[in-house]
Amino acid sequence: xxxxxVAVFQPPPAVVRFFDRTEEAIRSRLAKLTFFQRVFQLxxxxxxxxxxxxxxxxxxxxxxxxxxxxxxxxxVTAFALGQPLHLSNQAIYSSLTLHGIRMLFGFAQQLELALxxxxxxxxxxxxxxxxxxxxxxxxxxxLSLVLMEGPFYLxxxxxxxxxxxxxxxxxxxxxxRGLSAYIASPxxxxxxxxxxxxxxxxxxxxxxxxxxxxxxxxxxxxxIPPFALFVIALVVLIPLSYVTVLASSTWDLFNYFGVxxxxxxxxxxxxWFFGHGFVYILFLIPIxxxxxxxxxxxxxxxxxxxxxxxxxxIFTVLTPVxxxxxxxxxxxxxxxxxxTMTLTFLIVIPSAITFFxxxxxxxxxxxxxxxxxxxxxxxxxSFAGTMAGGLTGPDNNTLSFDIDLHNTMFIVSHFHAIALxxxxxxxxxxxYAAFPLLAGRLWYSPRLAQAHFVSTAIxxxxxxxxxxxxxSDGILRRSLIFPLTPAVxxxxxxxxxxxxxxxxxxxxxxxxxxxxxxxxxxxTVQGLSLDEIVRKMAQSTHPKPTVPISDEKFxxxxxxxxxxxxxxxxxxVVVVLILGVIVATSPLxxxxxxxxxxxxxxxxxxxxLSLVNYQYYWGVQExxxxxGSFSDVMVVHAGQWVAVNATAQGATGGFYLPFRxxxxxxxxxxxxxxxxxxxxxxxxxxxxxxxxxxYNGPWFGQxxxxxxxxxxxxxxxxxxxxxxxxxxxxxNPPVMAANGAFLIADQEGLFDNSVPGPTLTATxxxxxFQYYIPTSSIGVDNYLxxxxxxxPNGQLNYLAAHNYTLPYHLGIYAINTTEGDLVPVTTxxxxxxxxxxxxxxxxxxxxxxxxxxxVPYVYNPAGESTWMxxxxxxxxxxxxxxxxxxx
Ligand SMILES: [Cu+2]
Numbered sequence: 001x002x003x004x005x006v007a008v009f010q011p012p013p014a015v016v017r018f019f020d021r022t023e024e025a026i027r028s029r030l031a032k033l034t035f036f037q038r039v040f041q042l043x044x045x046x047x048x049x050x051x052x053x054x055x056x057x058x059x060x061x062x063x064x065x066x067x068x069x070x071x072x073x074x075x076v077t078a079f080a081l082g083q084p085l086h087l088s089n090q091a092i093y094s095s096l097t098l099h100g101i102r103m104l105f106g107f108a109q110q111l112e113l114a115l116x117x118x119x120x121x122x123x124x125x126x127x128x129x130x131x132x133x134x135x136x137x138x139x140x141x142x143l144s145l146v147l148m149e150g151p152f153y154l155x156x157x158x159x160x161x162x163x164x165x166x167x168x169x170x171x172x173x174x175x176x177r178g179l180s181a182y183i184a185s186p187x188x189x190x191x192x193x194x195x196x197x198x199x200x201x202x203x204x205x206x207x208x209x210x211x212x213x214x215x216x217x218x219x220x221x222x223x224i225p226p227f228a229l230f231v232i233a234l235v236v237l238i239p240l241s242y243v244t245v246l247a248s249s250t251w252d253l254f255n256y257f258g259v260x261x262x263x264x265x266x267x268x269x270x271x272w273f274f275g276h277g278f279v280y281i282l283f284l285i286p287i288x289x290x291x292x293x294x295x296x297x298x299x300x301x302x303x304x305x306x307x308x309x310x311x312x313x314i315f316t317v318l319t320p321v322x323x324x325x326x327x328x329x330x331x332x333x334x335x336x337x338x339x340t341m342t343l344t345f346l347i348v349i350p351s352a353i354t355f356f357x358x359x360x361x362x363x364x365x366x367x368x369x370x371x372x373x374x375x376x377x378x379x380x381x382s383f384a385g386t387m388a389g390g391l392t393g394p395d396n397n398t399l400s401f402d403i404d405l406h407n408t409m410f411i412v413s414h415f416h417a418i419a420l421x422x423x424x425x426x427x428x429x430x431x432y433a434a435f436p437l438l439a440g441r442l443w444y445s446p447r448l449a450q451a452h453f454v455s456t457a458i459x460x461x462x463x464x465x466x467x468x469x470x471x472s473d474g475i476l477r478r479s480l481i482f483p484l485t486p487a488v489x490x491x492x493x494x495x496x497x498x499x500x501x502x503x504x505x506x507x508x509x510x511x512x513x514x515x516x517x518x519x520x521x522x523x524t525v526q527g528l529s530l531d532e533i534v535r536k537m538a539q540s541t542h543p544k545p546t547v548p549i550s551d552e553k554f555x556x557x558x559x560x561x562x563x564x565x566x567x568x569x570x571x572x573v574v575v576v577l578i579l580g581v582i583v584a585t586s587p588l589x590x591x592x593x594x595x596x597x598x599x600x601x602x603x604x605x606x607x608x609l610s611l612v613n614y615q616y617y618w619g620v621q622e623x624x625x626x627x628g629s630f631s632d633v634m635v636v637h638a639g640q641w642v643a644v645n646a647t648a649q650g651a652t653g654g655f656y657l658p659f660r661x662x663x664x665x666x667x668x669x670x671x672x673x674x675x676x677x678x679x680x681x682x683x684x685x686x687x688x689x690x691x692x693x694x695y696n697g698p699w700f701g702q703x704x705x706x707x708x709x710x711x712x713x714x715x716x717x718x719x720x721x722x723x724x725x726x727x728x729x730x731x732n733p734p735v736m737a738a739n740g741a742f743l744i745a746d747q748e749g750l751f752d753n754s755v756p757g758p759t760l761t762a763t764x765x766x767x768x769f770q771y772y773i774p775t776s777s778i779g780v781d782n783y784l785x786x787x788x789x790x791x792p793n794g795q796l797n798y799l800a801a802h803n804y805t806l807p808y809h810l811g812i813y814a815i816n817t818t819e820g821d822l823v824p825v826t827t828x829x830x831x832x833x834x835x836x837x838x839x840x841x842x843x844x845x846x847x848x849x850x851x852x853x854x855v856p857y858v859y860n861p862a863g864e865s866t867w868m869x870x871x872x873x874x875x876x877x878x879x880x881x882x883x884x885x886x887x
Pocket of ligand 1: 275276277279323325326
């Protein structure tokens with residue numbers, strides 16, 4: 001890159017001179033140490049140095065973010081294998097949040113900004129300006145990730161459990177002081193604001209340089225290189241997306257300090273204008289990689305410039321507007337759900353154009369002219385991964401399918417397919433093609449590059465596959481407590497194996513990077529074009545390169561008219577197919593989204609359920625043929641129509657009946673808004689589990705209710721429920737005989753790893769079984785002993801001081817369907833550490849057993865819970881189940 005003379009008319013301001021001098025002092029001292037000099041490229045120009053700083057920081061966050069998943073997945077696997085958990089729920093969900101934040105922003109976004117910045121400056125031959133604006137952006141960016149982590153304590157006791165346990169997307173008002181039972185540290189919101197400002201500064205810096213180039217080339221530019229169209233798309237989409245999350249985060253922060261109106265629904269919609277746009281911002285990595293690298297290796301221009309322009313323009317125009325396809329089950333107006341669905345289908349068009357253009361660019365390249373080095377291999381993986389991951393998108397986008405898929409592991413599989421197989425694979429292609437330019441050295445080891453590719457491809461594919469299988473099993477995302485069917489246990493274990501393979505694979509890459517920095521052959525670029533330099537760098541990842549790196553003159557054989565004909569035919573086919581899909585899916589979409597947003601007109605004899613999703617149980621009010629007021633229990637008759645209206649307090653929840661053999665019920669439930677659904681209860685009497693399908697804080701796993709379906713009249717046994725598999729809902733609690741049952745509580749405060757606990761069956765007469773809550777099950781996770789203490793033994797000391805008796809009762813309660821309550825048949829104090837006998841003479845009917853009201857709990861392991869630190873409380877109901885007595 002030729003240094004152009006910069007006209008200096010006046011000396012820079014004093015503060016800039018001070019920064020420059022300080023930087024120089026640090027740089028020259030560190031540069032004496034070879035390690036720092038090599039890793040941070042301290043003898044190079046500032047743009048290279050700052051880019052290396054971003055790359056190193058992004059690798060740092062990538063490593064931390066990858067290891068974060070060890071705070072979740074091995075815990076889940078431990079649960080699956082019946083082993084004790086080592087972390088609190090709070091710590092487990094914090095790990096998951098930070099995994100998302102660090103991977104998406106610290107790693108992927110930072111790497112994207114680093115690479116796009118330097119490639120743009122290099123490819124356009126620009127002289128970078130405004131060094132300190134760039135530094136400010138990088139410093140703020142990394143600071144934001146530290147802020148989002150929240151405070152942790154080394155003293156009086158090491159405690160890192162106060163990290164945010166919100167999920168990377170936080171559904172307002174979850175986490176907000178005064179509005180939610182789970183409060184995140186305000187640093188989280190400051191972190192988001194810092195992130196927005198950092199990224200906006202970067203985008204402004206890019207705009208300034210683009211204008212530099214435009215001014216100096218006025219009148220000479222006929223075509224902007226196709227890949228640069230997508231760099232421009234990035235610079236346009238960043239402000240459009242980040243401004244909305246800046247707004248929602250600022251709004252949250254005001255609410256946090258008690259200021260201003262609160263509207264969780266609008267706040268979520270605002271967030272998702274960012275949430276979706278951001279994913280597409282990252283998706284520009286592989287797209288740009290295709291347009292930049294494929295023509296270089298095919299040694300010919302992109303097949304159709306027109307098509308590339310069309311793809312870039314459609315992509316940029318559609319992305320900001322389709323965001324709320326993430327909120328299909330939310331009570332938004334039906335027309336908006338339909339519109340976002342339609343626009344989302346349309347965004348397949350630019351991707352289809354890109355696939356076509358990139359594929360056709362390689363057409364006619366002979367076998368001997370193409371080499372599978374690490375760059376082209378990762379390009380291939382990304383190309384295939386974009387298609388595979390992209391193809392699960394339309395399933396999510398079809399509202400009637402989304403009801404089944406929403407918040408299951410299928411979604412997690414979809415976005416990991418995109419994040420890993422498409423985005424990260426494209427990112428590695430760029431890194432393999434660009435890193436030697438930064439390092440000034442060729443790749444050290446082609447074998448390590450090959451090993452990295454193969455192990456990464458295996459790890460990622462396995463990971464995506466087993467997430468998908470867990471989704472097919474019916475497992476909800478972020479679920480820590482789930483049904484232990486053999487398939488689920490198997491898939492959880494294999495998922496963990498592939499997580500380890502995926503992370504282990506990166507050791508090959510890290511080793512190669514370090515060896516390259518210290519031992520790589522020096523890169524010489526004299527007399528080479530940019531394309532030739534890229535080929536030369538890529539060649540160093542192949543053990544026996546045979547294809548020459550030199551540019552070749554390319555003459556297209558297919559005449560322009562024929563190419564345009566092929567282009568038109570392809571795009572027409574895609575458009576016709578998509579229009580067909582839109583027409584086919586529209587009626588159901590409009591009717592389903594109407595059902596969520598507007599109260600239905602239920603048939604006579606319907607049961608009305610008025611639900612409130614608390615943190616962390618369901619408050620149930622019933623009217624209709626059955627009258628009642630329950631916690632976590634909903635009672636209806638077989639085949640009866642059920643009209644649900646639901647809202648939430650403190651956090652967004654979900655009402656979810658995951659039937660397999662009947663239409664699934666799945667609606668998002670939001671504070672200050674009302675969601676509706678009308679469904680017909682299963683025809684077979686039994687106990688159907690209703691997990692809370694939305695994330696409402698660290699005890700979300702315990703947040704499970706039961707739909708108790710009574711026979712139309714009289715009593716009936718559970719035989720047909722059992723033989724029909726409970727309509728395929730795998731969350732249904734296991735069924736066992738009451739007499740002789742021995743129910744043991746686990747360390748989460750649940751019977752037999754299940755909420756509700758096992759459904760017990762008996763015949764009329766004397767029914768007796770036993771409970772046991774071992775002293776060993778009492779710990780910081782167990783909500784049963786609510787002791788706020790800095791003493792880790794506080795809970796056990798409390799028990800000893802209270803004769804191992806808690807201020808709650810276990811019992812058997814009859815469900816009274818006319819008076820509307822639970823009627824105690826027998827009760828006894830809840831004692832820890834002794835076997836408790838439960839015995840009663842029961843008539844035919846349905847009963848609830850156990851601890852049948854929610855237990856308040858405050859999580860405060862080291863007494864460090866404050867609003868500055870974060871805090872959590874909630875009311876949990878876990879030690880209960882249904883007792884079914886039938887002739
Ligand atoms: Cu989206």
